[in-house]
Amino acid sequence: MSVVALDKQYADKVEIRDRLENFHGNQVVYVHWEDHLMFCAALAFPLPPGMPFGALVKEILPTYYGMHPDFAKIDWSKVRWMIDGIETSPRLEASLQDNGVGHKSIIRFWTPGLDGYKHSRS
Amino acid sequence: MNAPLKLGLKQRYSLLTSGLDWTPSYQPFEKIYPYAEFEGIKIHDWSKWEDPFRLTMDAYWKFQAEKERKLYAVLDSFAQNNGQMNLSDVRYVNALKLFLTGVSPLEYQAHRGFAHVGRHVPGVGPRIAAQMQSLDELRHVQTQVHTLSHYNKFFDGFSEFRHMHDRVWYLSVPKSFFDDARTAGPFEYFIAIGFAFEYVLTNLLFVPFMSGAAYNGDLATVTFGFSAQSDESRHMTxxxxxxxxxxxxxxxNLPIVQKWVDKWFWRGHRVLGLVAMMMDYMLPKKIMSWREAWEIYFTEAGGSLFEDLARYGLKVPKYADVATAEADHLSHQNWATFYQYCHAAGFHTWLPSAEEMDWLSEKYPTTFDKYYRPRFEMWAEMEKEGKRFYNNALPQLCSVCQIPMVYTEHGDHGATSFRVSDYKGEKYHTCSDGCKDIFDGEPEKYSQAWLPVHQIFQGNCGGAGLEDVLKWYKLNLGADNLQQAGSPDQKLWDEWMAAKDKVAG
Incomplete structure (x- = not known):
């Protein structure tokens, strides 16, 4: 299907506001901790594509998820990762890009044994 | 001397409209009505249009003037008697802030939209009706602004409503809804706003707000509601x-109209999530739950409407069953979102009290205790420890409804619902099958979305820090935002109530 528009050239005039080059060298990356809906949605970050995956885990995740009582209990060796719908084992020293994280990619992770406050998935 | 005969209403209407649909001779038809055909709608005989109102302009002015006189008399007396002091509780005022910033500007958008349709539909009956509706909508935004201006004298969060509507992240939800309708062709606009919103869903917006006002001592808002009501029934017709x-x-025309009905039902349902949250969490005295309102106004009333339309081949909107199932979750998920982001909102939030949680358990027996009570109890514990939870990262937004992607899977409400589409090599995320279908139907349109979170990252919203962005929103830090407890609104209210007690001795 395509757009129904008065202007036959409509599709050629579309201005996509979320193009990678509009983010000053960063790309948008979404992160979501499964079974912890205290955080109402996936979190969005503008990150350099060359940033190591390990920096995301060590610096960003504790800053934004650390207040949850489950966070300190995470066994990182057991975490299951999914990037854009594909289960994967990210290499921590490699960059986001080399781990397959692109512009507007979503990284979801599951922490086995931890399913939120009183097992409520919150 | 013979006095001139007075014409009857019917005759005046026929004089008003007859001859307005002349056949043009200087210009070709398609140049006069350039929007008439591109949507693919075929009209063979405009004269078959039965005008349901037969209202003439002089009668219209007379009715409206009468309503205005009554409304402004009530507003005057409300102001003179300090009606704001008789509210059930100051928390109620936050519902009005949401209404003024989120809903009233839509009345103005509706005015613009119907003015456009009233110019471009090539049938004289609907053209006149659309023009009158356009005037009604302008009247509604005016009466709402005038009514709520009284609250602006005492409470925060009202003064920059127009500026906020164009900028604040959650207000992009209602704003983009109407932008979407107004940038469609005139027939889609008619179905989107005239049918899906005004007919199918409007009772879920107006009745809760107006009954909520009545239950909570806000006579002023009740009165603007009443004043709009007779217009609304004309709009529904x-x-x-x-x-x-x-x-x-x-x-x-059927498949085209069905696609619009499906789309605008889902779009409207998403916007009404704000009403759901208002009913279940923001009204100090509750009228009924969102679930109950949905049953009455959509399941029952909408059910018989679509039964009636079945003879034309029109079906119940796609995903109506999903929306009905979501009614057990919607208000809780939305309120939890505003609780954690109220540092960036133009109204205050709070945790439901123990009594309110019991009411929610009773109204939502299958979902509240399982998913949402624990969440609120956890936050209450954190508040007690002095660690009130604010989410300090920005949320992922849906590319269509623009709401943070907070909704859960149909059938697994502990898991967030993620959908994604690919268009010209870019990823576009949506919150549901309903929103994904809309994106995939017209990716050219939705790929242009101005998503507030991405715009902040691009540096287009005043700066990179939260304070910069809030200043760009014209949000008065420490007054308009944050929790209800400790807000200037709450302080003022407590002073009023203490003074009342003193007088009462």
Missing amino acids: LGIEVIKFLLEQDPG
Whole structure:
């Protein structure tokens, strides 16, 4: 299907506001901790594509998820990762890009044994 | 001398409209009505349009003037008697802030939209009806602004409503809804606003707000609601008339109209999530739950409406069953979102009290205790420890409804619902099958979305820090935002109530 528009050239005039080059060298990356809906949605970050995956885990995740009582209990060796719908084992020293994280990619992770406050998935 | 005969209403209406649909000779038809055909709607005979109102301009002015006189008399007396002091509780005022910033500007958008349709639909009956509706909508935004201006004298969060509507992240939800409708063709606009919103869903917006006002001592808001009500019934009649007319004119119109009904039902349902949250969490005295309102106004009333329309081949909107199932979750998920982001909102939030949680358990027996009570209890514990939870990262937004992606999987409400589409090598995320279908139907349109979170990252919203962005929103830090407890609104209210007690001795 395509757009129904008065202007036959409509599709050629579309201005996509979320193009990678509009983010000053960063790309948008979404992160979501499964079974912890205290955080109402996936979190969005503008990150350099060359940033190591390990920096995301060590610096960003504790800053934004650390207040949850489950966070300190995470066994990182057991975490299951999914990037854009594909289960994967990210290499921590490699960059986001080399781990397959692109512009507007979503990284979801599951922490086995931890399913939120009183097992409520919150 | 013979006095001139006075014309009857019917005769005056026929004089008003007859001859307005002349056949042009200086200009070709398609140049006068450039928007008439591109949507694919076929109309063979505009004269088959039955005008349901037959209202003339002089009668229109007379009715409206009468209503205005009554409304402004009530507003004057409300102001003179300090009606704001008789509210059930100051928390109620936050519902009005949401209404003024989120809903009133839509009345103005509706005014603009109907003015456009009133110019561009090539049938004289609907053209006149659309023009009158356009004037009604302008009157509604004015009466709402005037009514709520009284609250602006005492409470925060009202003064920059117009500026905020264009900028604040959650207000992009209602704003983009109407932008979407107004940038569609005139027939889609008619179905989107006239039918799907005004006919199918409007009772879920107006009745809760107006009954909520009545239950919570806000006579001023009740009165603007009443003043708008007779207009609303005219709008509903127009909405139903339009859909029947389109379906009767050509069998080829059915699939086009069905697609619009599906789309605008889902879009409207998403916007009404704000009302759901208002009913279940923001009203100090509750009227009924969102679930109950949905049963009455959509399941029952909408059910018989679509039964009636079935003879034209029109079906119940796609995903109506999903929306009905979501009614057990919607208000809780939305309130939890505003609780954690109220540092960036133009109204205050709070945790439901123990009594309110019991009410929610009773109204939502299958979902509240399982998913949402624990969440609120956890936050209450954190508050007690002095660690009130604010989410300090920005949320992922849906590319269509623009709401943070907070909704859960149909059938697994502990898991967030993620959908994604690919368009020209870019990823576009949506929150549901309903929103994904809309994106995939017209990716050219939705790929242009101005998503507030991405715009902040691009540096287009005043700066990179939260304070910069809030200043760009004209949000008064420490007054308009944050929790209800400790807010200047709450302080003022407590002073009023203490003074009352003193007088009462």
